[in-house]
Amino acid sequence: MLGTLRKIADGLIGLSAFVGTLGLVFVTGVVLVDVIGRTFVSPLAGAQDYTQMGMVIIVFGGMALCDKLGGHVSVDIFERSFPPRFNHVLDVLAAILGAAIFVGIAYTVYDSSKLSQMLGLATNIVALPKWYFQWALSVMALITALGMILRAVELTLTGWDARAEKEIRE
Amino acid sequence: MSGEMIGLVGMLVLLVLLVLRFPVALSMFAVGFVGIWVLRDLNSAMSLMASESFTLASSAELVVVPLFILMGNVASVTGMSASLYDAAYAIIGRLRGGLASATVLGCAGFAALSGSSVASALTMGKVSMSQMDRFNYDNRLSTGVVAAGGTLGILIPPSTGFVIYAILTQQSIGRLFLAGVLPGLLMLAMFIATISIMCWIWPHFGPKGPKTTMGEKAQKLISALPVLLVVILTIGGIYTGIFSPTEASAVGAGLVILIASLQGKLTFRRFWEAAKDSVVTTATVMLILIAAHMINPFLALTHIPALVGDFLAGLDVGPIAILALILLTYLVLGCFLEGFAMLVLTMPIYFPVIMQLGLDPIWFGVLVVLTLEMGLISPPVGVNVFIVKSVARDVPLARIFAGVTPFWFAMLATLILLVAFPQIVLILPDTMMQ
Amino acid sequence: EELSFAHFAAPTHTLTGSVIEPLNEGVSADTDGELTVRAYPGGELGKGPLEQYVRVVQGVADIVWGLPGYTSSQFQKTMIAEMPGVIPDGEPGYPGIWAAMDEIKSEFPATKPLAVWTSEPNIFIMKDVEVRTPADLEGLKMRVAGSTSASMIEALGATPVQMPAGEIYNALQTGLIDGVVTGASAVTDFKLSEVANSYTVGAPLGRLTFYVVMNQSRYDGLSDEMKAAIDAHSGESLSQSAEEAWNRVAEETIAGLEADSSKTVITLSDEEAAAFGELTSPVTQATVDEIGGQAALEAMQAAYE
């Protein structure tokens, strides 16, 4: 059961990071095309619009994977002076706090997207609807929260910490 | 309970959460959220959670964060950083701590390109830390150098810190930029002196390299040319108005990708891994920045900054004593808050006091920005230290803070020098702009 | 009770003396200090001008100041007042806007507009280029904020460049852009006089609009006496106070530039200005047609007949 959940979660986390990486490649391209275009022909209309909304995808796309890799910085100065059981409890609590915050982000940003729809908010030059990107942010925040909840459960039931399993990198 | 008390309790809770190893960003998020809830209402706290997350995440200026990391990552995986450090090692490796000094010089160069210390620390961290590892430098020195060197980013123009100060206080941006140059160079010299002293006391921090011939030096330098070319083109492009400092991040990344591909060193898979890693590091950094902006409205609602300002304005002591007290409050607040948030919160209160005392606003601006920079490397909330940690995940935070401490004192010494000799700050703006 | 007033400018900004202080003094006097207004400047209650309207609707602040131009998709009809040729030359903009309030009120849902006004007329703020005719703009790079100003710049033959306001100074300095079209008060706000040396006044380039709005349910929840106090000190009178202050800053700025020997200030004759108008007026009509804003346009212009 836990194993299946972990597989699903890892799949979603990977997918989210994939989309975030695509976002980064896209934004790099947009800025370059804009700079080169401005120098030689004409700038890319709405380059700043694409950059802003692309940033949302980049920033929250990597959030879940960042958490899974233990990338969120914490003050580890006192770790060794705490007893192992206490550290274990702290890890569980941190995962729960994180999940609560990311569920909060997902919910409030989704809630805010309704207001964006009502006001018809869109970017200034090429009118990208703001709420699409708020939805994307919400979904990615939920995936992050899911990863954290699962880690809390795994830590409690089996003592296994997903963050220990680092990806193999070149 | 009064707003001020709630503010103090909030800071105390933040400290406890940090000591208990809760991730920094989550701790700041939680304290900011609950604080706003208590001082105002749940609705406001939830609304700010949404708006700060989205506003920061969709900031066009902050695109430098993922793009400079991408540039650093690609430079690292393709061996471009290595060739740069090989050259530096061949040239000044004989000196104890030579590579660390070269890194600080690199930070100063990068500072001329970027207006933010976060971008400086991130990029230089990606480029230099594993390289100093390779030559057996102690990781306290290598991380400390990058965390501290990154702070040059907002002292040496262009600088976002000066732009914000100028707009808040109606001062000249041009004069502030000029005023930052000599203090920036002075701090650079102090950092290099610090490295030399550290390596003299603890020789294993930055071990001496072997002797190299002129031929070897030249050969290493030639293989580092592509990287140097990227740096020159990027800085040149900014100063000739082809692109903005923000866009320079994409140009730098694009050039590094192009050159590495032409050299056949960058496969698609490697590029994708580097990009994915950039996205992950971006998440770390941006979550800290978002969380710092949750603390900001909380503190505004406590009215603590106004209280402190009123207190200082009512004191019956000399101008330098008040200046010292103001800088001291920045040092203390800097332990908890992100630098720019602090400027916005405090400048409306402090600035009139400074004007009343007849102190030079440009001089004050430089002193404040330098003090804010010290906050970036002072525990417990040292944003630059966290940035370096996000790049050097294996180095314990305690070691980074230990490594950065001598540099903190070097900054303090610089600050004292600037207070004692205002000419260092004012000579350039006074001679070059009426 | 205290109403929080959130904005993103410095506390010394024109807004403080022309809007926040009169509003605060007015309502406190009428309610014997029962109701006051407290400013949270510099984005203290949340970063960035783009979320100002959302902030007031969601109740983070009770009152906010903002620019329709930052979220132009929401304020299409209000922003007709910004377009070249809509507000007659030399006339204040707020009477037109308030005359059209029935037409544009739907763009301010869940809030009560306390003041809506226009800035001083836009001018050309240039580095090393003297603009006297549209031909002088040919091929130049000009910073724009929104799609209407982008169309206007294109109509004049220049290339529109989009960038955050905070980057204008650097971009002018390095030559990334040749100029900006905006109100003269921006010269002071963003220190542009340090980097721009040529200013052209008098071309029909439109203006900017501003709003100050209050959360509607917060207003509804106040006592009748408090509501009356707010009503008495907002609306057209507050808008007038703001607009006059904006114009004063602009006049002082231009006078300062004229007195400065290192700056050129070009004031266009009616004929010269008309050459620009021929190119910019079609943009106004095209945009009004596109957004279905004919009724709002007519209501605004009726105020000046």
Ligand code: NA
């Ligand atoms: Na800089």
Ligand code: NA
């Ligand atoms: Na700090």
